[in-house]
Amino acid sequence: MATIPEGFKLVEEHFLDDINSEASLYRHELTGALVLYLKNDDPNKAFTIAFKTPPYDDNGVAHITEHSVLNGSEKYPSKEPFVELIKGSLNTFVNAMTFSDKTIYPVASTNQKDFSNLVSVYLDAVFKPKFYENTQILQQEGWHYHLPNESDDLIYKGVVYNEMKGALASAEAKLEQIKGKALYPETIYRHESGGTPASIPTLTQEKFVDFHSKYYHPSNSLTILYGDLDAENAFGQLSEYFDNFTQKDPITFEVKPEQKAHEPVLVDETYSITEGESVAKKAYLTKAWHVTTADHQKEVVALDILEEILLGSTSAPLKKALLNAGIGGDVYGGHDEVGYVHPFEVTLKYTDVDKVNQFEEIIHDVFSSLVTDGIPDDLVTAAINKLSFKLKETVISESFPRGVIYGITSLGSWLYGESPFEALSFTSVIDELKADAKDGYFETLIKDKLLDNTHTTTIKLAPEPGKSDRLEKELLEKLKDYKNKLSRDELEGLVKQTETLIKRQQTPDKPEDLAKIPTLEKSDLSASVADIPLEIDTIDDRQTYLVPLFTSGIDYTSLYFDISDLSNEDISTISLLSDVLGELPTAKHSVAQLHTAVDISTGGIRTAVKVVSQTDGTYKPYFVVKGKSLSEYATKLVDLIQEIILTTEFDHKSNILEVIHSNISGFEQKVNYRAHIVSAQRAVSHLLSGVKYQEAVSGIDYYYYLKKLLSDLEDDQAFSQSVKKFEDLAHTIFSRSKVFFTFTGSNEQYDAIKPKLNELLTSFATLPLKDSSEPIPVTAKKEAFKCSQDVNYVAKAGLFKAFTPYSGQLRVLSNVIDFDYLWNTIRVQGGAYGCFNQVTRNGVFTLASYRDPNIKETFEAYNKLPDYISKLTLKEPDVLKYIIGALSTLDRPLSAADQGELAINMALTNMTYNDRVELRQEVLSTTSDDLVQLADALGHTLDESSAVVVGNAAKIEDNKELFDDVLTLF
């Protein structure tokens, strides 16, 4: 029994069935700080401390504070203890996040000692940061006037400044901002808590420090402790800080919209696209309503279900009506539950602003007819089942530590003075809604919250070619004027300030400061690797990989079809085939009926092309069909899989166009938020045939294919040919001689589904597998893709295999490169939001930057990497840190489903348990010399590399001599 320190009083306790935890709420008597302790046997312990941080304008103070507290504190005075910590910790999660009204600091680890180290550094960071006396922290993390030489152009620089410039460049981010302002003009939600590039430079050191002292106080904090942890120790750590404070008046801030009759608001705005680009069909239309507040839990859950009903699939009534009207290419939206006020919204993309009346009429008509005629019962049942399945799966998921998810969930209403327990008990609410649905609950919800609700806004967002370049120019002019007005002394002052900041960035921390950061010792590290059981069975004569694990009764079943004999010219078409299956009618069902049937009986059926690469550079593509369902629905799952892959009817042009549009939209979203992945994959694709294949499945090649197909399909004859092609491909692929199965779940579950899978086999044709196609030829090259972005994503990739084998030492080196070299050169000095490297088992070394203002300088920094490594002099404790960091990526807890995936991937790539053990031993025994010796190999690797930049058109033009090809993305 843990003893909770005296200063904390138990307020309330419950057992929460849905998350299988004993939940106790404690109050720290001196300050009123609240602590929610969720006790259970999950080894992945989590800690989250949250503060209410209401923004009062757009200067980003909450966000900059979030960054800056992690830049040194009283006990841990090095420049970035946070970075030191992730370098050498076994954490499963470390982050800090600013929301519209709160800032949270979550950490998680499966190792108790590591966990308390993380908590210690985080508590000192939030309560005792160094930025009160060190004004360079605001300059570094927030913004500063950057002027290395008097003759240079004056610019703004700073981590958050650049981050937000990237984050707010997209149309979607712009819509978010407009929505908050239009719906909630009298609350804090009208502000951009992340900060806007225009306002960030108005933040002064004084306002910055004030904000921290006002809000980072125990009385304004909410803490969540979760899992199988040493509670006495964790509460003791809290006391150490909380006990130094006294109670402060609770902070109130305006979260409630005014109680008045709201009139609909119409907003007209523009976003930037590349100069010279056509504006046709590039507008966005959004309609948003204020629907509820965080203290209405039942409505909150009901609105999630309503989102599923109205917009959950292409056949959902609202989405379908808008798509069928032919006024736009993609529809998305739903219930937004981040702050106290919750909007519901629907956005039409790839449209023109003059379609706004039609857009509003269609929405109105859909709602009216649903209210008058009622929502079909099975649509409601399917939506509720889909949500229940998702919640059930979260409880066994590991992709994000559960303790962190539950922390964020409880804050959803706890932050506003409600009970923290409520949001963690969802089953009872769902049951209640199931019953209420029969009495017209959801129809009334549509009527009251949407149809008759005048607290609404309609936003027209039109494309404006060259807007961001124009704004950038205006800013440079403004800064030029400002510079011209400065006196000699002031100019010298700025140069001096820039110089000292650069010096700070380049000066390593004092070893004695670094030594203060708590770390693990070698003896805390385990040398063992958890094995995953894998059994090989056969169903009739077809092989099955069976991963017998506890999955809370969920069956994870897949079919792999070997497609290595299909022509390389068809790769993108096969990928599109995988995207349209499930989105077209079948012999038995319309699309709407199919979606409903899938949602009622399963947790989803997905099809995709998967490329399995071997270490020798060969690869094999598969067409994979994945399904999951509760075990009692196994028969239904297999029936639906059979129906989709064998009886889909392809002759439905509008459905296929919808899928193409939604894929194009998805890819463009990816470029807006995760373009480093796009540029990195592209760079590797010029080196490895298997990744070149993947480009045609999901990369830039696939995007170009879809764009071309979209215009080709306007011709009906071309469409008929496509239908024929899909039919031929489906007929060729789904053959019994090409298939094998995988299954993750208990042995009993497998035995139950096996006869059904056997039956499925008998329905397949038996076309033999022919000879494999030739591997796609590749040559290293340097490419740039221009798009309407303010920032760049700079990637470089090379093959190291010819110079050194894949090893544990490389994994440790990769950690050194990330946290030592790239962090300092690309992020701290270059001003990019992030940068990472990767070494893979198939011999690829990749470097990629994220939201990077530079191109050339980044390549230069990449090129200097081998030299840096050759001069590396790491002391033993430093090497140990990097070893621990490398282990933490090997040790990430995996859900049963993910363990199943891993075991199957290992089998397909001929990776053995011993390979994993060996890799771990190599990591554990890495020395400083081992790392230095890799410098040469890395040098050769980078000499023969390929490079890809996705980014700002003007910046790419300025650097076009660096590339073999410069192309336009969008």
Ligand SMILES: [Zn+2]
């Ligand atoms: Zn940030």
